Amino acid sequence: MTTRVPSHVWDVVIVGLGPAGRALAHRSTALGLSVASVDPLPRRPWKATYAAWEDELPDWLPRRTIASSVARPTAWTTRRHTIDRTYCVLDTSALRSLLMKDSGTVVSGRAVNLSPTCVRLADGSILNARAVVDARGTGDSHGLAQQTAYGIVVQPDVAAQALCGENAVFMDWRRDNGTLPSAPPSFLYGVPLGPDAYLLEETCLVGRPPIPIPELTSRLLRRLRERRVIVPPHSDVERVRFAVEPPHSPGSSRASDPLRFGARAGLMHPGTGFSVATSLRYADVLAHQLRDGRSDGLWPWRARTVAALRSLGLRVLLNLDAEQVPEFFEHFFDLPIRLQAAYLSDRANPRGTAAAMRRMFSASSNEIRGVILSSALRPRNSMN
Numbered sequence: 419m420t421t422r423v424p425s426h427v428w429d430v431v432i433v434g435l436g437p438a439g440r441a442l443a444h445r446s447t448a449l450g451l452s453v454a455s456v457d458p459l460p461r462r463p464w465k466a467t468y469a470a471w472e473d474e475l476p477d478w479l480p481r482r483t484i485a486s487s488v489a490r491p492t493a494w495t496t497r498r499h500t501i502d503r504t505y506c507v508l509d510t511s512a513l514r515s516l517l518m519k520d521s522g523t524v525v526s527g528r529a530v531n532l533s534p535t536c537v538r539l540a541d542g543s544i545l546n547a548r549a550v551v552d553a554r555g556t557g558d559s560h561g562l563a564q565q566t567a568y569g570i571v572v573q574p575d576v577a578a579q580a581l582c583g584e585n586a587v588f589m590d591w592r593r594d595n596g597t598l599p600s601a602p603p604s605f606l607y608g609v610p611l612g613p614d615a616y617l618l619e620e621t622c623l624v625g626r627p628p629i630p631i632p633e634l635t636s637r638l639l640r641r642l643r644e645r646r647v648i649v650p651p652h653s654d655v656e657r658v659r660f661a662v663e664p665p666h667s668p669g670s671s672r673a674s675d676p677l678r679f680g681a682r683a684g685l686m687h688p689g690t691g692f693s694v695a696t697s698l699r700y701a702d703v704l705a706h707q708l709r710d711g712r713s714d715g716l717w718p719w720r721a722r723t724v725a726a727l728r729s730l731g732l733r734v735l736l737n738l739d740a741e742q743v744p745e746f747f748e749h750f751f752d753l754p755i756r757l758q759a760a761y762l763s764d765r766a767n768p769r770g771t772a773a774a775m776r777r778m779f780s781a782s783s784n785e786i787r788g789v790i791l792s793s794a795l796r797p798r799n800s801m802n
C-alpha cells in the first residue's frame with residue numbers, strides 16, 4: 419500500500435474499496451490491467467455480515483470464502499414456507515484477503531473530484547487513468563429509502579430456541595415482537611455465521627425513513643423473551659443502516675461522469691439491500707469491458723428494464739400498509755422458485771422479473787392490487 423501517488427496513467431483508477439471496488443480491482447488486475455484504487459481507510463476490516471444465495475456467486479470465488487451455507491432456509495409470513503435454494507453467509511475476512519491479493523496499487527485518501535479519466539484527492543494529488551470507476555457505495559443517503567437492523571450473535575443452542583428449531587430463517591414476519599398489526603413491520607433474520615455462532619437480527623427491510631435502530635433493539639429483545647430465549651450478556655452486536663437506492667438513477671450517466679460500479683451504480687437490489695454477490699459477479703464483466711475498451715456493458719436494455727421493475731417493487735414495499743406486508747410476502751414465497759430467483763437475483767432477466775410481478779399481482783387481494791397500481795402510476799420523484 420502507498421499513500422504517495424505515483425505519477426502515471428493507470429488503465430483504471432477505482433474510487434472506493436468496499437466489496438465492489440475490491441472485486442473490480444482484483445479481477446481487473448487478473449486481466450493484466452494496471453490498477454490504482456483509493457479509499458480513505460483501505461485497511462478498514464469488513465465487519466458486516468454479507469450473505470447471498472449460493473447460485474448468485476461467481477465460479478472464480480473459492481469455497482473458503484463461504485462461512486456457512488444452509489439448504490432450504492425457512493420464511494414465515496402468514497404461514498411457514500421453505501425456500502428451495504441454498505443460502506450462504508460469506509467469510510468476510512477471507513473474502514477481503516482474497517480480493518486484496520494481486521489487486522494493484524492502493525492509495526490512502528479521499529477523492530473530492532472525479533471525471534471519466536482523472537481523480538483529485540483531498541490532499542491535492544491527482545490520479546490519471548484511461549478509465550475512472552466510482553465505487554463509493556450509496557453515499558449520502560438523505561431522502562433515499564434505507565434498510566436498518568439490529569442483531570446479536572449467539573450460540574447455536576440459543577439460536578435453535580429463537581428460531582423454533584429451524585436451521586436458518588430468511589424472514590420471520592410474525593408479530594411476537596411486541597408490535598401492533600398497524601405498526602411498521604420488521605422481521606427476524608436468523609442465519610449461522612459458522613459452526614459456533616448465529617446472527618439473530620430484527621430487520622426493517624426498507625423504509626423512508628426506516629425504523630430506528632433503538633426501536634428494532636427493543637423489538638428483538640421482546641421477540642426473544644416471548645420465545646423464552648435467555649440473551650447472553652455481552653453478546654456481539656451488529657447495527658445496520660444503509661441506503662438501498664443509488665444517488666443517481668441506475669444506468670443513467672452524463673458524458674462528464676466516470677463509470678460507476680457496485681451499490682453506487684445501482685447494482686444493489688432495492689427490495690432486499692443485497693449487492694455483494696452481484697458486484698462479485700459483474701466485476702468480471704466490467705473488467706473485460708475496461709480491457710477491451712468497450713462502452714458500458716453493465717446496462718444493456720435488459721438490465722435497465724429490470725432496474726425499472728425493481729424500482730416499482732420498492733415503491734410498492736414503501737406504500738403497503740403494515741398489515742398487508744405478511745400477505746404480500748406470502749405470495750412472494752408461494753411463487754415457483756425459478757420466479758423467486760429471477761426476481762431476487764437476475765438483473766438481466768426482464769421476462770422473469772415481470773412474470774414474478776404479474777403472478778404476485780394475480781394472487782394479491784384487491785387492496786394490495788390497488789397499492790401496486792397506484793405505485794405504478796406514481797412517478798419516482800413523488801414517492802415521499
Ligand SMILES: Cc1cc2nc3c(=O)[nH]c(=O)nc-3n(C[C@H](O)[C@H](O)[C@H](O)COP(=O)(O)OP(=O)(O)OC[C@H]3O[C@@H](n4cnc5c(N)ncnc54)[C@H](O)[C@@H]3O)c2cc1C
Nearest residue numbers: 434436437438457466468469529554555680681692693694
Ligand atoms: C451490517 C450490514 C449487513 C449487510 N448485509 C448484507 C448482505 O448480507 N448481503 C449484501 O449483499 N449486502 C449486505 N449489506 C449491504 C452491503 O454493505 C452493501 O451491499 C455493500 O457494502 C455495497 O458495496 P460497495 O462496495 O458497492 O459499497 P460500500 O461497501 O459502501 O463501499 C464504498 C467504499 O467507498 C469508500 N469511499 C466513500 N467515499 C469515498 C471518497 N470520497 N473517496 C474514496 N473512497 C470513498 C468508502 O470508504 C467505502 O470503502 C449489509 C450492510 C450492512 C451495514
